[in-house]
Amino acid sequence: MQSQPLAAPPPLAAPVSIDDLASGQYAPPPQGDPWAGLKQAEPQAAPPPQVAPAPPPVIAPAPQRAVAALEPAPVRPEATVPGRGALEDQTPSGYRAMPRAEAMCRATLRKMGVTFVDVAPIGKGSGCGIAHPVKITAIAEGVAMKPAATLNCASAVRISKWVEDEVKPAARWKMWKRPTAVLNASSYRCSRIAGSRTVSEHASGNALDVRGFQFSDGSLFDVEKKGFFSFRQKSFQSAVRESACRYFGTVLGPGYNHAHRDHLHLDAKNRRRVVCK
Template sequence: MARRLGAVLMAAQRNKCARIAIAGLTAGAIATISACTTGDVFALQPAVDVGSQTAAVPQPDAPQYSGMQRLVPSNPYMTQAAYPRMDEPMSPLEQMPASEIDCRNELKRMGVVYQDVQPIHEGQCGIDFPVKVSAIGSVAMKPAATLTCNMAATFAAWTKNELQPAARWRYFSGVKAIHQGSSYSCRNIAGEGVLSEHGKGNALDVMSIELNNGDDIDVRKPGLFAFRTRGFLNNVRADGCEYFTTVLGPGYNYDHRNHFHFDIKNRKSGYRACR
């Protein structure tokens, strides 16, 4: 009997201790939870509930910035910038043959001021790749001359290598401007049914030459005692024959009484007309 009572008391004692421990744990848990903030509680939650489907988290709208343009492709059909724009026209240089590009590089090397202009097609006349020359280095072209690039390069070389040195030697002055009377012009040779080189952009007529010292040299046949002018114009004619296939000037005929005609007509025989 005594042993049974002792066992009961010991069991009761264990139950009491268990209740005390449980109470202590409960109180501690309550105290711990009370000390936590709302954010701390939520931070303990897993990002995804394992074994259950999770709804998509809504993303905030992109911020709108006032005063800033939205960046969009200029062509909505293109997705990669590396691909070419098929709707862009080719540049004039991309359309030109290599010989025309090389010629323009030569113009730049000589300091020729020019611009590419639209192709000219007028019946049998025209220039596929014309240039409009407004100056050769410091020498102005008045008015600007529309020519083939080959004619422009030939005239520029003659101006720099022959005309300028001749003016400095005869007049002790450089050339300020060349006054031209005709560059490209759709017409036949006077009195003939043959297309003029002007109609191809391969010819230029020079009316007068203006010097830096103020002298304006009219190329018409000089007077009997105008020795310096006569010598200068003789240089113009003779030196031009080294560059052009045709040089016609005052004294040749009535049509050329007031200008020098320069052209680069291609003759199969290689003949040069210098008159």
């Protein structure tokens, strides 16, 4: 490998004679004023820095909700609202005006657990009829009425209290059983008292003839004169018969006459003296 030639060195300055320096004839070459050409600047305030304008805010578009396309709702005609008092002369079908006492009586029946329905007014003349009758299918909680009895409401309340407060406890302590039904021999009927011209309390739905009871084991109890050795049956029948005299104006049963040999007649007529025979 061949080496490249070196560059020539720079020229040397002109030699200075020592004799010239000793004789004082040497003068250095003149040099220029380094400050020549400069101008004196006046002090000035620095210009304020330029601030770049802020970029406009970027607003993100609101999210779009996907909405299912639905068919337009049908346009219904506006209902005509009757003016005040326009319905006073209109009566709903099946509606029957009822006195406040009758409405409160029905509330009492519901509270006592009686199952009933309102039936059409009964009016046959000759002292027979019920203005606001009820048809009883259960006379107390868990005690049916077989068959259903048509009565006025006040009588139904008395019978229900008697069954709940007297018949149920007597059956439990005397018969060791739970009653499930009252056997109805007669409720409303347009009739007279046997052997007289007086209208019976049955004709106003104010009386019930009880021919017996049914118990939870399916056994039946018939109201009738009991034999000498029927101790429990006699005790139960006497208990319900005597207690009925505290709830009804008239209680007639076996031993009173032949017409009442097989049932208890209970009516709610208010009397000065209770007839209990």
